[in-house]
Amino acid sequence: MTRPGTSPARFVAPNSVGIAQSHCAVVVFIGDHAYKLKKPVDLGFLDFSTVAARERACRRELELNRRLAPDVYLDVAQVLDGHGKTCDWLVVMRRMPASRRLSTLVTQGVDVHADVEKLARMLASFHSTARRGPEIDAAGSSAALRKRWVDNFAGAEEFVGAVIDRTLFDEIVELTLQYLDGRAPLLEERVRRGCIVDGHADLLAEDIFCLPDGPRVLDCLEFDDALRYVDGLDDAAFLAMDLERLGAPGLAQDFLAWYREFSAARSTTSLAHHYVAYRAFVRAKVACLRHAQGVAEAASDAQRLTILTHRHLRAAQIRLVLVGGLPGTGKTTVAGALADRMGAVLLRTDQIRRELPGTAGLAAHAGYGRGLYDSGNVHNTYQEMLDRARTLLSHGESVVLDASWSSSEEREPARAVARETFAVLTELCCVTPTEIAEPRITARVGDASDATVEIAAQMNRHFASWPEATHIDTSGRPDTAIATAWEPIERSFR
Structure with missing residues (x-):
């Protein structure tokens, strides 16, 4: 092996020598240097089967990793055979102190919040200047993300049944x-906002070192440029997934929160969950490949990662909840509490009807079916609410709709919106005896609702049967009603 000024053959202390390997590389540690060789393997998604391919991969690894760790990636060197001819290539690196490996620190219970916050800032800064362009933007489309998922499903299929549970795998595919299918507008918007970058794409805690002068991030994905073209949030989600895998879910959440703050990247919680799930499944597939190579613990790793995938895909599900009922039944209290618990957007007809064009001069207290509440204005209010809900749902936000939903003709369009946006629909109808509802109505102060006891009575006579809804008794304590309302939502989680 030749490299000016460096020779691993020099005398080193015995305890300074070591070796580590992954499914596609071997790293030899000698003194204060590390030497990384590519394995001569063809795994389908990467091909290092020839010397020329391994040379290209080594040079590419050096170039790409110097973006985040220029003082770690030193050079590319030849490996010579007994006749002095080049038989392989390797990457020469500055050796990092194993005791400062992020994965080690996390598993030891060391407080690394300050280091991880610096890492989030570093990653956001890296993404702000990362390469962008039409080719990279193309990787951010719904079709491109779908292909990445489907390719990984195909790569894992041979291990389903033997390593990965078939039922769990099928649910992962369905949820993904x-x-x-319902979030194309969200992904298109992120492309327009420049969120798709030439990133790292392999942010594992074992490849990050927390040094006094800042973190060092190693080993980006170099064998396929297209796989490195990712949403910046997707890049960050990889490390969040790994921190959770290591037993630090709170730290994972903090890291994503810091990343969002430093990158000023608006993003929905559902998309973060989806990206965490994707990264978990990629690692599950890699664990399956390691299992096939004879690594004993890899099968259990794959199983844990598929469970993690499933958990985040469930959390990413988009939900539309209709909360209806007569005035005084407490539907607004229930709807607000559910929205808070779900992290959902709350839309309320009582507020929206006043925002519609042409309603400023209409009487709010003209009586049932007149003024602001004539059939045309009521329909327009519901239509506007559903238009807003459709936009929110397609952009990855769950939505709670607070309205009377007294007409069956207004409910069906809401169901159509749920189908169109692939949202999980829950319908709730709040009910309470008249003798409880009426005092609530008369006691209202500063509420957006204009309903009176007389209007409530007339609405009751026209309230269409709602068999599809779960009826929530709101005559007791609010927390009891809210807990009851949460049950059908909780059951809808897969």
Whole structure:
């Protein structure tokens, strides 16, 4: 092996020598240097089967990793055979102190919040200047993300049944495609906002070192440029997934929160969950490949990662909740509490009807079916609310709709919006005896609702049967009603 000024053959202390390997590389540690060789393997998604391919990969690894760790990636060197001819290539690196490996620190319970915050800032800064362009933007589309998922499903299929549970795998596929089918506008918007970058794409805690002068991030994905073209949030989600895998879910959440703050990147919680799930499944597939190579613990790793994938895909599900009922039944209290618990957007007809064009001069207290509440204005209010809900749902936000939903003709369009956006629909109808509802109505102060006891009575006579809804008794304590309302939502989680 030749490299000016460096020779691993020099005398080193015995305890300074070591070796580590992954499914596609071997790293030899000698003194204060590390030497990384590519394995001569063809795994389908990467091909290092020839010397020329391994040379290209080594040079590419050096170039790409110097973006985040220029003082770690030193050079590319030849490996010579007994006749002095080049038989392989390797990457020469500055050796990092194993005791400062992020994965080690996390598993030891060391407080690394300050280091991880610096890492989030570093990653956001890296993304702000990362390469962008039409080719990279193309990787951010719904179709491109779908292809990445489907390719990984195909790569894992041979291990389903033997390593990965078939039922769990099938649910992962269903939940993934359901999310993607309804979120094209969200992904298109992120492309327009420049969120798709030439990133790292392999942010594992074992490849990050927390040094006094700042973190060092190693080993980006170099074998396929297209796989490195990712949403910046997707890049960050990889490390969040790994921190959770290591038993630090709170730290993972903090890291994503810091990344969002430093990158000023608006993003929905559902998309973050989806990206965490994707990264978990990629690692599950890699664990399956390691299992096939004879690594004993890899099968259990794959199983844990598929469970993690499933958990985040469930959390990413988009939901539309209709909360209806007569005035005084407490539907607004229930709707607000559910929205808070779900992290959802709350839309209320009582507020929206006043925002519609042409309603400023209409009487709010003209009586049932007149003024602001004539059939045309009521329909327009519901239509506007559903238009807003459709936009929110397609952009990855769950939505709670607070309205009377007294007409069956207004409910069906809401169901159509749920189908169109692949949202999980829950319908709730709040009910309470008249003798409880009426005092609530008369006691209202400063509420957006204009309903009176007389209007409530007339609405009751025209309230269409709602068999599809779960009826929520709101005559008791609010927390009891809210807990009851949460049950059908909780059951709808897969």
